[in-house]
Structure formats: C-alpha cells, structure tokens
Amino acid sequence: MVKTRFAPSPTGRMHVGNLRTALYAYLIAKHEDGGFMLRIEDTDQERFMEGALEIIYHTLAETGLHHDEGPDKDGGAGPYVQSERNAQGIYLKYAKQLIEQGDAYYCFCDKERLESLSANVGGKEIHIYDKHCLHLSKEEIEANLAAGKPYVIRINMPTEGTTTFQDEIYGNITVNNNELDDMILIKSDGYPTYNFANVIDDHLMGITHVVRGNEYLSSAPKYNRLYEAFGWEVPTYVHCPLITNEDHQKLSKRCGHSSYEDLIEQGFLTEAIVNFVALLGWSPAEDREIYTLEELVKAFDYRRISKSPAVFDMTKLKWMNGEYIKKMDDEAFFQKALPYMKQVLTKDYDLKKIAAMVKTRIEVFPDIPELIDFFETVPEYDTSMYTHKKMKTNQESSLAVLKEVLPILEAQDDYSNDALYARLSEYVKENGYKNGYVMWPIRTAVSGKQMTPAGATEILEIIGKEESITRIKAAIEKLSTATAE
Numbered sequence: 001m002v003k004t005r006f007a008p009s010p011t012g013r014m015h016v017g018n019l020r021t022a023l024y025a026y027l028i029a030k031h032e033d034g035g036f037m038l039r040i041e042d043t044d045q046e047r048f049m050e051g052a053l054e055i056i057y058h059t060l061a062e063t064g065l066h067h068d069e070g071p072d073k074d075g076g077a078g079p080y081v082q083s084e085r086n087a088q089g090i091y092l093k094y095a096k097q098l099i100e101q102g103d104a105y106y107c108f109c110d111k112e113r114l115e116s117l118s119a120n121v122g123g124k125e126i127h128i129y130d131k132h133c134l135h136l137s138k139e140e141i142e143a144n145l146a147a148g149k150p151y152v153i154r155i156n157m158p159t160e161g162t163t164t165f166q167d168e169i170y171g172n173i174t175v176n177n178n179e180l181d182d183m184i185l186i187k188s189d190g191y192p193t194y195n196f197a198n199v200i201d202d203h204l205m206g207i208t209h210v211v212r213g214n215e216y217l218s219s220a221p222k223y224n225r226l227y228e229a230f231g232w233e234v235p236t237y238v239h240c241p242l243i244t245n246e247d248h249q250k251l252s253k254r255c256g257h258s259s260y261e262d263l264i265e266q267g268f269l270t271e272a273i274v275n276f277v278a279l280l281g282w283s284p285a286e287d288r289e290i291y292t293l294e295e296l297v298k299a300f301d302y303r304r305i306s307k308s309p310a311v312f313d314m315t316k317l318k319w320m321n322g323e324y325i326k327k328m329d330d331e332a333f334f335q336k337a338l339p340y341m342k343q344v345l346t347k348d349y350d351l352k353k354i355a356a357m358v359k360t361r362i363e364v365f366p367d368i369p370e371l372i373d374f375f376e377t378v379p380e381y382d383t384s385m386y387t388h389k390k391m392k393t394n395q396e397s398s399l400a401v402l403k404e405v406l407p408i409l410e411a412q413d414d415y416s417n418d419a420l421y422a423r424l425s426e427y428v429k430e431n432g433y434k435n436g437y438v439m440w441p442i443r444t445a446v447s448g449k450q451m452t453p454a455g456a457t458e459i460l461e462i463i464g465k466e467e468s469i470t471r472i473k474a475a476i477e478k479l480s481t482a483t484a485e
Helices: 016-031 052-063 082-087 090-101 111-115 138-146 194-204 214-230 260-265 270-278 293-299 314-327 330-342 351-358 365-375 395-411 417-431 435-447 456-484
Strands: 003-006 035-038 104-107 118-121 124-127 152-155 162-167 171-176 184-186 209-213 236-240
Touching: 003 016, 003 209, 016 035, 016 052, 016 209, 016 236, 016 260, 016 270, 016 293, 052 260, 052 270, 082 090, 082 194, 090 104, 090 152, 090 184, 090 194, 090 214, 104 138, 152 214, 162 214, 162 236, 171 214, 184 194, 194 214, 209 214, 214 236, 260 270, 270 293, 270 314, 330 351, 330 365, 351 365, 351 456, 365 456, 395 417, 395 435, 395 456, 417 435, 417 456, 435 456
Parallel strands: 003 035, 209 236
Antiparallel strands: 104 152, 118 124, 152 184, 162 171
C-alpha cells in the first residue's frame, strides 16, 4: 500500500511550499487509495513557535487534507511527534547501532575547531568536517563520555567513489562522495537532526513515497547511505520544483503572499488556493485548470510534476479565485462579503442586492469596498466623465438629459429597477435617443464613477427616490457650473 507523510516543523505560518508538499503527498496517497500520515518534526527546539501546531491542524482541516493517522489519530505507528519519539530513546538507539557497525562515530570537537575547518569551494565558504574524531581510540571516547564532554554523533560517509540515487522527477542523480559531509545525526542537546530523524521515522512508519522540495535533493545521498547502513529499503523519492515569485526569486515571507494564512487574509478562498497550489509545478493530462480536491485526487499523476521552477502568478490566482467566487452559493457569498460591505456602508441599504451585484465582478473580497463605496456617498469626480465616445455623450448633452429626466424621476413612485427601466426606456423612445445616451449621464450622476457593479436603474433602486433626486440635482448644478465656464 502507498503511504505518504506530511512532516512539518511547528515554526510559524504554513508556507505555500509546505502546503504544496502536503497536498502532493495527500494526492499521491489518495490516488492509490493509500494512507496519508501527519508527523510533527519538532527536533529544532530553538525555532519552535507557540501556536504553530494549531496552525498546522487548522490549515490541514480547512484545506480538506485529512490525515489518516497522526498525533490525534493513532494508527499504531506512533508517537507521531519527534520530541516524544526522542524521549523514548528511538533515535539514540539507532545512532548507537551505527556506531557499533562503524557507520557513525562520536565527535567531541568544539565550536572553535569546527569554525577553523572552513574551505573555499567555487567562491563559497563551506564547512566540511575532517573526520578528526573518527580516529579516536576506544579509551579516549570512553574517557570523554565519562568526563561529560559535550558530543555529537556523525555519520561516517565514504570519501571515494560516487553515490547514485533515483528521483521520480529528476531521474538518476550521481554525486561524488568527497562532496558529502559527515553530517550530524544526534546534536549536542541529545535531539536528532532532521536528516537523521526523518529516515528513521519514514522507515519505522512504513512510508513508501517521500514528497519534499528539491532543496533536499543534495541530501538524498546521505539519506540513502543511512538506509544502506541499516539494510532498509529506500522509499520512492518525489522532489518538487522550487516555487518562485514573478521575478523568479525564491518565494519569501517578505513578498506578502508566501503562506496560506496570508492568502486567506487577502480575501482568497480556500478551494481556489488548493486548486492553484496543485498547479504550481504539476500539469494535468487534460486541458483544464479548475479542479475540486476530489477531482485532483482522480487526476493526479506525480510523474507529471515538472523539474522547472514554478512561478507564483498572482494574476492567475486572482482569476481563479474570481471563478470560485462566481460558483459560490449566494447566501455563503453574502456572509463572506458582509464584513467588507460594512467597511464602507452604514446606510440602511439592501445589502443582499448589493452583494449580488458585485459577485461576478470581483476576484478577491477586498475588491468590494472600492466597488460600492459610492452607495454611501458620491465621491468627488471630474465632469469630463460625462463625455463618452461610444455613448455619444458630452457635458452639454448630459446636462440636457439630466434636466429632462429629473421631473420624470420626481414623478415616479415605483423605484424598483424594472419600473424605473421601463419608464426611462419610454423617455428614450419618445426622444429617439440611444439607451446609453440617457443611462450614462444618470449612472455617472448617481455614482461619480466610471465603473460600477450595476447599471443606472439598479443604483437608483438601491439608494431610493430621495437620495436619487438629491444626487441628480447635485450633478445638474456641477455640470451647469462646468459648462458655463
């Protein structure tokens, strides 16, 4: 059975890259009716952040990536938190086994000595350990341990030959063994490193497919060396391409949309985010872009993941979000839009009608206030807006039309959209005008905007008779002044 895991560190908000890893791991497992596991990798105690665990659980629940086993769902492979596994002595037991086999060793070197080992490779300063402590005698080691001297446990990597490993996306990759450092397995605080713990845990928990970012490609030979030393089967590796911003730089926290929470706060829908993230590096076999999570499970073939970096295209995400907003249930949309409408509207308007107007015209919810603020009050605007080539209007013609429609609107009692439209259409017909010739000046007069989410009569209906007359009169005055100059 296929079994994948998502193993985040509780260090803050969930980065888009982490969400993609979780999503791909989930899709790979579910596509094959396999299991998806959550494991918490909290070996880096310094970076542990209060409340980060809750963020992980919340994000997975919201996005629908429900794990089959984890800290809150015991599937028999627990504990599922690395600090708890460490407390049981799991990692130290396996590290000591490697020492006994000659595949690892105690290292007592202090900070100063380690810093002196820096070497310049290709203009970069790197630290490669020189195996100094590998050659300590048994007596020296025992004496150091008895004296309580701080130590780490390192892997003994071969220095000659090459190591080849296979990745499902990048194919066979060969590295020279002399480039591989004797990485630390157990740190001086007694905690395992990520590199060691994830290998032990993946094996003991029966993980068949390991999904992670391609920044871990260079570490894969070290992991394989561990699998080899223990005589364990190497899992299937699926390394995902880097996610960059529009400038092809690594997606960082500074860009403002690097985490799931950032995007939610910016008014994106969870379903749109999941759909968008799925396409960051993966392309479906069919020519379509909108997928539900269930459809992604059916369609997902990890062999179609790209090697090339995936660009986080904000324009595309906004378009996709707009498509999801259009499909929303009207009541659900209204509830979600309400706080944004209340930012700019205090008058007693029919907010449900206003919500229906904006639903097909926005891409994200924060677009709403700017679209509808004119309902509250007409902004300052330039009378040149009355001039419209297509509608064949100018300031003079607009003034004449507004003066003519004012008594009609004053005499009108029924301010429903249909009744207003019917009455103004009569006026258009009687005078042999085109529709836009009349409606453009009215809409401009009552909104003060070039773009509105609704036509003239819909706006008149919302603001009501009294406010409509007030705004038309103000526009007549404004145009009279402008045309007299």
